[in-house]
């Protein structure tokens with residue numbers, strides 16, 4: 116790296132807009148969305164999609180609710196042309212969906228593009244040429260005037276061919292490519308020159324797409340550029356101002372959201388942000404960010420997992436585990452305090468105490484997009500008692516009493532710490548079993564019988580103590596009281612039962628019950644025990660022995 120980067124790189128000049136309005140605004144409705152997965156996204160794949168993959172993705176986009184879909188660059192290759200024809204001839208697009216095609220401002224390409232659209236119901240012809248100083252100088256070696264001529268000629272060639280598209284509803288779109296690196300005054304000039312050819316009206320608007328082709332500044336600068344254009348361009352009411360951001364500085368989503376505040380009407384992007392270099396705008400994130408604020412995004416992500424499946428299968432890309440809303444780990448809490456807070460939030464909701472979603476750490480209800488918080492599958496040494504208890508309950512139906520969670524949580528964490536890695540729910544259950552259920556020393560149960568007369572329960576317990584047989588007999592107001600009495604009569608350990616709970620672990624004929632018991636000895640030491648049996652009485656006796664074995 117450079118010792119002094121200012122010798123090689125320069126800051127991006129701000130836009131002169133001292134009375135900018137966008138910082139004080141809030142978003143209130145969804146924009147028009149346009150998916151460019153089949154064009155901008157597809158172009159950037161190591162192995163571009165074949166026709167059947169494109170068709171599958173197209174159908175998924177339609178099902179998700181996209182009404183504008185850029186399906187390709189039909190003049191660029193026979194495959195793109197054939198795909199476009201197939202969509203039209205097989206009437207794959209519903210009547211309310213616009214097929215968008217991209218073309219450069221070249222007559223031969225425009226001719227081929229128009230041919231590819233014959234017979235379509237609704238199309239958007241999207242023409243672009245690049246406008247930034249670097250593109251003008253380095254790539255085209257053209258003056259501003261010449262660059263404007265390129266755009267105007269292209270606009271005219273398209274206009275001349277529109278009569279050929281009789282019966283097709285056509286919307287026109289112009290992009291001054293590399294807009295965000297272009298002087299705003301020049302972007303206005305070239306856009307107005309194209310408008311002068313296409314003559315949009317408020318009743319027959321054209322789309323003016325203002326791309327952040329390469330992110331070169333902070334998102335507030337893009338917002339200023341958009342607001343500047345919206346306020347200064349002539350005949351704004353005849354325009355649908357559209358955003359198309361990339362993610363080079365990792366602020367594609369922010370740039371789009373601020374661009375919407377700045378007055379744009381439409382957003383182009385891809386599912387999960389696939390696209391050239393660092394990708395395009397991730398439409399899923401912007402849509403669900405709106406949803407999080409109670410705004411209907413007009414896109415349906417109720418089954419996000421199935422969209423991810425199609426996307427990954429068709430593009431060969433993977434959605435990263437931390438991708439907002441969609442990543443595998445997004446609704447997984449590892450930290451103990453987070454797990455605890457989420458558990459409390461979900462419980463408050465369940466009690467009907469929340470009007471609006473207010474669960475800490477979960478920005479939206481995962482169920483709304485077909486996902487589950489239950490996807491927590493591991494704990495680490497930081498997970499805390501809440502996480503440990505949650506896993507045992509959600510995966511195995513083991514509902515530890517609160518106080519027992521406080522005992523077992525640190526035990527589990529110590530074990531996990533020693534292992535130095537995360538453990539699965541199954542491993543956690545093994546730890547629990549080892550700690551409570553499988554302890555057989557010093558006390559082990561061989562038999563337990565009870566009988567009752569006049570409200571007095573008598574018990575006979577056959578036990579092993581360090582492998583030696585011991586028989587106890589006792590009485591009390593219940594089987595456990597009788598057992599405690601039996602121990603004290605036989606001069607065994609003295610203790611009292613301070614906590615008891617039980618529940619079924621499975622149902623049906625072979626139903627198994629689990630009992631949890633906390634005992635306290637005369638020195639005030641207390642321990643929890645747990646026992647499992649098909650007979651609930653025996654489960655609780657085992658739980659007493661488990662607790663004694665842990666004293």
Ligand code: KIV
Nearest residue numbers: 243290292293326328
């Ligand atoms: O990123 C970009 O500028 C584009 C244009 C063609 C709109 O993809």
Ligand code: ZN
Nearest residue numbers: 155328359395
């Ligand atoms: Zn792009």
